[in-house]
Amino acid sequence: MNRIITRRGRLLGVALASVSLLSVAAASAGEISVWVWDANFNGNAMREAAAIYTADHPDVTINVDDTASQDDIRAKLQTQLLAGSTDGLPDIVLIQDDIAQKYLQSFPGAFEPLSDKIDMSLFASYKVAAATLDGTSYSVPFDSGVTGLFYRSDYLEAAGFTAADLENITWDKLVEIGTTVKEKTGHLLLDLDLNDTGVLRMMMQSAGEWYFNEDGSLNIVDNAPLKKALETYAKFYQADLVKPVSGWAEYTGAFTSGEVAMVPVGVWITATIKANADQSGLWGVAPIPRLDMEGSVNASNQGGSSWYVLASSDNKEESVDFLKTVWGGDVDFYQKILVNQGAVGSLLSAREGAAYKESDEFFGGAPVWQNFSTWLSQIPSVDYGVFTAEVDAAIQAQLPTIIQGGDIDAALEAINSQSQQQMQ
Amino acid sequence: MIATTLRRGLVYVLLSIAAFISVFPFLWMMIGATNTSAEIIRGKVSFGSALIANATTFFTQVDAVRIFWNSGVIAVVATVLTLAISSLAGYGFEMFRSRLRERIFALLLLLLSIPFAAMMVPLFVMFSQAKLVNTFAAVILPTIASIFIIFYFRQATKAFPSELRDAAKIDGLKEWQIFLFVYLPVMRSTYAAATIIVFMSNWNNYLWPLIVLQTAENKTITLILSALTSAYTPDYGMILFGTVLATLPTLVIFFLLQRRFVEGMLGAVK
Amino acid sequence: MAQTRLDRRERINGWLFIAPALVLLGLFMVYPIVWSLWMSFQVGKGMNLSFGGFANIMRLTQDTVFQRALTNTFTFFIVQVPIMIVLALLFAVALNDATLKFRGLFRTAIFLPCVTSLIAYSTVFKSMFASDGVINQALMALHIISGPIAWFGDPFWAKIAIIIAITWRWTGYNMIFYLAALQNIDRSIYEAARIDGVPAWARFRYLTIPMLKPVILFTTVISTIGTLQLFDEVYNFTAGTGGPADSTLTLSLYIYNLTFKFMPSFGYSATVSWVIVLVVAILSFLQFLVARDRRRKP
Numbered sequence: 001m002n003r004i005i006t007r008r009g010r011l012l013g014v015a016l017a018s019v020s021l022l023s024v025a026a027a028s029a030g031e032i033s034v035w036v037w038d039a040n041f042n043g044n045a046m047r048e049a050a051a052i053y054t055a056d057h058p059d060v061t062i063n064v065d066d067t068a069s070q071d072d073i074r075a076k077l078q079t080q081l082l083a084g085s086t087d088g089l090p091d092i093v094l095i096q097d098d099i100a101q102k103y104l105q106s107f108p109g110a111f112e113p114l115s116d117k118i119d120m121s122l123f124a125s126y127k128v129a130a131a132t133l134d135g136t137s138y139s140v141p142f143d144s145g146v147t148g149l150f151y152r153s154d155y156l157e158a159a160g161f162t163a164a165d166l167e168n169i170t171w172d173k174l175v176e177i178g179t180t181v182k183e184k185t186g187h188l189l190l191d192l193d194l195n196d197t198g199v200l201r202m203m204m205q206s207a208g209e210w211y212f213n214e215d216g217s218l219n220i221v222d223n224a225p226l227k228k229a230l231e232t233y234a235k236f237y238q239a240d241l242v243k244p245v246s247g248w249a250e251y252t253g254a255f256t257s258g259e260v261a262m263v264p265v266g267v268w269i270t271a272t273i274k275a276n277a278d279q280s281g282l283w284g285v286a287p288i289p290r291l292d293m294e295g296s297v298n299a300s301n302q303g304g305s306s307w308y309v310l311a312s313s314d315n316k317e318e319s320v321d322f323l324k325t326v327w328g329g330d331v332d333f334y335q336k337i338l339v340n341q342g343a344v345g346s347l348l349s350a351r352e353g354a355a356y357k358e359s360d361e362f363f364g365g366a367p368v369w370q371n372f373s374t375w376l377s378q379i380p381s382v383d384y385g386v387f388t389a390e391v392d393a394a395i396q397a398q399l400p401t402i403i404q405g406g407d408i409d410a411a412l413e414a415i416n417s418q419s420q421q422q423m424q
Numbered sequence: 425m426i427a428t429t430l431r432r433g434l435v436y437v438l439l440s441i442a443a444f445i446s447v448f449p450f451l452w453m454m455i456g457a458t459n460t461s462a463e464i465i466r467g468k469v470s471f472g473s474a475l476i477a478n479a480t481t482f483f484t485q486v487d488a489v490r491i492f493w494n495s496g497v498i499a500v501v502a503t504v505l506t507l508a509i510s511s512l513a514g515y516g517f518e519m520f521r522s523r524l525r526e527r528i529f530a531l532l533l534l535l536l537s538i539p540f541a542a543m544m545v546p547l548f549v550m551f552s553q554a555k556l557v558n559t560f561a562a563v564i565l566p567t568i569a570s571i572f573i574i575f576y577f578r579q580a581t582k583a584f585p586s587e588l589r590d591a592a593k594i595d596g597l598k599e600w601q602i603f604l605f606v607y608l609p610v611m612r613s614t615y616a617a618a619t620i621i622v623f624m625s626n627w628n629n630y631l632w633p634l635i636v637l638q639t640a641e642n643k644t645i646t647l648i649l650s651a652l653t654s655a656y657t658p659d660y661g662m663i664l665f666g667t668v669l670a671t672l673p674t675l676v677i678f679f680l681l682q683r684r685f686v687e688g689m690l691g692a693v694k
Numbered sequence: 695m696a697q698t699r700l701d702r703r704e705r706i707n708g709w710l711f712i713a714p715a716l717v718l719l720g721l722f723m724v725y726p727i728v729w730s731l732w733m734s735f736q737v738g739k740g741m742n743l744s745f746g747g748f749a750n751i752m753r754l755t756q757d758t759v760f761q762r763a764l765t766n767t768f769t770f771f772i773v774q775v776p777i778m779i780v781l782a783l784l785f786a787v788a789l790n791d792a793t794l795k796f797r798g799l800f801r802t803a804i805f806l807p808c809v810t811s812l813i814a815y816s817t818v819f820k821s822m823f824a825s826d827g828v829i830n831q832a833l834m835a836l837h838i839i840s841g842p843i844a845w846f847g848d849p850f851w852a853k854i855a856i857i858i859a860i861t862w863r864w865t866g867y868n869m870i871f872y873l874a875a876l877q878n879i880d881r882s883i884y885e886a887a888r889i890d891g892v893p894a895w896a897r898f899r900y901l902t903i904p905m906l907k908p909v910i911l912f913t914t915v916i917s918t919i920g921t922l923q924l925f926d927e928v929y930n931f932t933a934g935t936g937g938p939a940d941s942t943l944t945l946s947l948y949i950y951n952l953t954f955k956f957m958p959s960f961g962y963s964a965t966v967s968w969v970i971v972l973v974v975a976i977l978s979f980l981q982f983l984v985a986r987d988r989r990r991k992p
Contacts (some may be wrong), residue, residue, distance in 0.1 A: 041656050545960070
């Protein structure tokens with residue numbers, strides 16, 4: 001297959017080379033290029049790290065490119081890796097954890113193994129697991145998607161509850177609380193997007209399960225946490241506590257404008273919430289509710305990404321050293337990005353730092369970072385597998401029926417068969 | 425009389441409604457460029473005072489001059505080349521018929537229906553082999569033989585009176601001279617329409633430039649705006665400001681060329 | 695003797711005119727297409743590809759998601775293209791009237807949607823079609839509906855929203871083509887018909903339409919291809935999911951997902967691409983058949 005591409009490609013390449021209008025400057029040694037998405041969160045965090053490293057290593061320049069969205073980066077990576085062409089690929093790239101296995105397994109050899117150079121036990125194990133294939137790890141974990149239930153403390157109070165009422169509850173209890181909140185304050189509880197299975201996955205992971213069994217086979221029909229999650233999800237809609245939204249802008253708009261009372265989500269939402277400075281003191285963070293079943297805990301994860309080094313990089317040594325030095329050991333750095341971006345890092349020792357112990361005015365003076373650190377260590381580790389996107393799509397196809405009270409078992413069957421079909 | 429006035433009135437009303445519906449999102453965009461992100465999310469539809477702030481944020485975050493230059497060069501070069509090559513071909517297919525060439529044309533139409541996503545990877549391989557990745561050439565070259573424009577010119581040429589060509593041939597003009605001196609002037613409005621369409625399509629082109637452009641300083645405004653919109657906390661005011669800016673060139677081109685429609689061919693064929 | 699020399703010159707010129715385009719197309723389309731065809735027979739995930747014969751075609755027949763995508767794409771096509779073509783024609787004819795005031799303004803206004811960049815237009819439309827967006831507010835104010843429609847939260851309404859969006863965006867585009875063509879029609883023909891007492895609708899039906907036939911055919915073929923390849927709108931409005939419940943999933947979006955979102959099945963996605971080609975081929979052929987010149991040139 002590859003032979004055919006290169007042979008024909010070369011012939012045509014020769015034809016094209018004669019009409020070369022501009023030439024590509026080769027990356028100079030000692031220049032590390034990094035692809036990230038989102039300038040404010042990921043971009044700034046990486047730039048901060050880069051500044052720290054280049055201060056000590058003036059011969060190295062680190063170029064952070066944040067001019068592409070996450071989908072863009074995925075599309076580019078995938079196209080180039082498939083084309084077998086590594087021209088212009090970066091040295092370091094940010095990849096979200098739940099799709100990491102897809103890259104590792106689809107393109108063996110494309111990423112540089114890091115577990116032999118960096119001690120992975122320094123990081124939260126569930127993050128390392130996401131990037132580990134056949135015993136080798138390929139990433140330096142970045143932000144943890146440890147989840148919390150962010151809520152408007154003023155609405156909660158007006159409904160007659162206190163922060164303690166939200167501690168270690170089940171989702172079913174949350175439905176009850178939400179109903180009272182709606183009665184007393186008129187505010188809906190949550191905003192949910194039918195095109196996004198984030199909350200469902202959060203629920204499932206809190207019980208330590210995922211869509212797949214250890215051997216990679218589908219775990220849908222007998223997946224009790226998934227079934228419970230779907231039932232709970234439907235309960236919110238049936239109790240009329242949900243504002244239906246579509247897309248990121250509407251989703252964030254609903255809680256930043258104060259329309260809905262709570263949002264169960266990964267800690268990386270902090271920056272978005274804090275962007276509304278006038279709401280300082282009106283928010284609180286509670287542990288994520290758990291499923292009403294054995295094995296479910298009040299801790300889960302949503303999102304989170306890690307840094308990968310591409311095997312095609314010309315600056316592997318420097319890249320790995322950079323990641324190891326700053327991301328793999330600089331506790332002060334992690335304090336900085338916590339304060340500046342609200343990024344909860346996955347370096348376990350970072351939790352001992354000063355910033356993590358601070359209380360946050362915005363969240364009513366609560367020691368939120370301590371809390372997140374604690375929950376971080378409780379997150380059940382799951383294997384995301386390579387077919388998460390397929391199963392997500394299958395679940396999304398059934399959601400409208402489920403939330404209208406459809407039969408969950410039938411839905412699970414449908415999800416199972418669609419997933420099987422897609423997994424060929 | 426009354427019927428015509430009524431009908432006239434109706435036409436005005438319907439056109440006005442259509443115009444309003446067409447323009448409203450654009451207006452919304454411009455209003456948004458003067459508001460802060462928070463205001464936009466809350467649904468404000470009136471002018472605000474954040475225009476300067478949005479502009480400042482935009483120009484600090486984006487190397488606007490460079491990015492617009494990239495988009496501009498790509499769009500202009502691509503438009504000129506596309507018009508030249510594709511109109512020649514469209515004219516050629518229509519004026520000089522042969523069984524073989526008809527079949528080729530039919531084949532080309534078929535090729536038009538292939539989704540770009542299916543061709544992206546091999547195209548990338550080719551440009552990678554030629555060391556042309558991350559260049560404007562790579563963005564422009566695959567687009568200039570546009571089957572779409574060839575098809576358009578072919579159809580438009582059907583309205584080109586053959587007597588003109590016959591007359592020119594009797595006058596001793598060679599084929600290429602007929603094309604340049606008789607066809608081109610007569611088909612001005614067709615070229616005007618094509619220019620608008622091609623420029624716009626190149627300016628707004630997304631998927632291929634995304635794949636083939638690698639470094640920030642080579643990217644086009646379309647790519648940059650898309651990335652800005654996908655941030656965790658997008659600054660919608662700034663983004664809409666950038667979008668208004670990005671829309672201006674095509675708008676300007678449209679304004680300039682739409683007079684061509686007016687000066688059209690009202691009886692000037694004789 | 696003279697005849698053959700003329701014929702040969704015709705033939706050479708015929709090839710010369712189309713040569714540059716053909717060379718470029720040969721370079722940039724032939725290889726990718728052959729590759730794509732080859733890929734459509736490959737099965738396997740990621741880089742683990744192997745020849746699968748007709749396995750991908752078999753997979754098509756059992757793929758419920760593909761079937762949904764096919765149905766959706768067809769629905770969009772059947773509903774949206776006729777509406778858009780008719781609207782564009784009406785606008786073009788209305789704006790071709792030299793005595794109409796503000797023509798330039800109307801023309802620009804109706805063309806504006808095409809110029810509005812995809813980002814702006816998707817941000818705007820998503821906001822307008824939100825539960826508390828302008829559209830719902832307007833509809834409720836006019837008492838057409840009693841409660842807000844969850845446009846993108848409902849499988850049926852999401853399709854409607856997309857159709858509205860596409861029509862809004864591309865009507866002006868087609869209108870431009872018709873306007874250009876109308877400008878090329880000699881006014882005196884209309885004058886003569888008017889003097890002869892032919893009513894407006896008949897002038898439209900028997901003069902305008904036939905003379906516009908080539909460009910109408912052009913726009914219907916292009917619109918067919920465009921709608922069958924529909925991607926941008928559904929991708930942007932539904933964050934790439936084709937939701938809710940795959941109700942707005944189109945073939946192109948499915949191909950994109952197969953290539954980039956799911957565990958990559960490059961072979962299968964190539965196969966689905968060829969399905970689009972096949973469908974377009976059939977539909978275009980039909981359209982050409984309907985519009986063919988029944989009169990032979992003397």
